[in-house]
Amino acid sequence: MKLLKALSDKCTMCGACMSACSKAYFKTDDPKSSRIQVEEVTGMPKMRVCDQCGACIAVCPTKALARNANGVVQLSNDKCTGCLMCVGFCDAGYMFFNAERQSEPFKCIACGLCVKSCKSEALMLIQN
Numbered sequence: 001m002k003l004l005k006a007l008s009d010k011c012t013m014c015g016a017c018m019s020a021c022s023k024a025y026f027k028t029d030d031p032k033s034s035r036i037q038v039e040e041v042t043g044m045p046k047m048r049v050c051d052q053c054g055a056c057i058a059v060c061p062t063k064a065l066a067r068n069a070n071g072v073v074q075l076s077n078d079k080c081t082g083c084l085m086c087v088g089f090c091d092a093g094y095m096f097f098n099a100e101r102q103s104e105p106f107k108c109i110a111c112g113l114c115v116k117s118c119k120s121e122a123l124m125l126i127q128n
Contacts, residue, residue: 001071001128002110004036006047010122013038013045017114017123024113025106032098035108036123047122050094050108056086071128072110080104 018034026033037048057065064079082103097105112125
């Protein structure tokens with residue numbers, strides 16, 4: 001399974017990963033539109049990125065979430081009704097929603113764009 005590994009202890013909170021992601025998928029430099037979120041929690045960086053556990057697949061009433069050939073959980077926008085059950089169900093906070101940009105939720109699909117933009121090597125794309 002392909003997944004993105006976050007090393008919070010190396011993160012400098014520069015925001016380059018969020019910028020690269022939001023530009024690629026939403027054509028705007030907006031951290032709220034990034035599939036990876038970096039925030040400061042008690043003075044330390046906290047990186048939220050989907051670990052591809054797949055628990056959200058079972059909760060989707062329209063079967064809009066499924067694993068691809070690489071084991072990555074992906075959302076099919078044409079099947080999604082925007083009920084946001086997956087967002088509410090993901091207690092780790094890896095499923096995101098930005099009503100200003102679109103009506104469907106979004107999550108990391110382990111594409112690796114953020115890895116290329118991270119100068120501190122706080123992100124790695126791995127095969128699990």
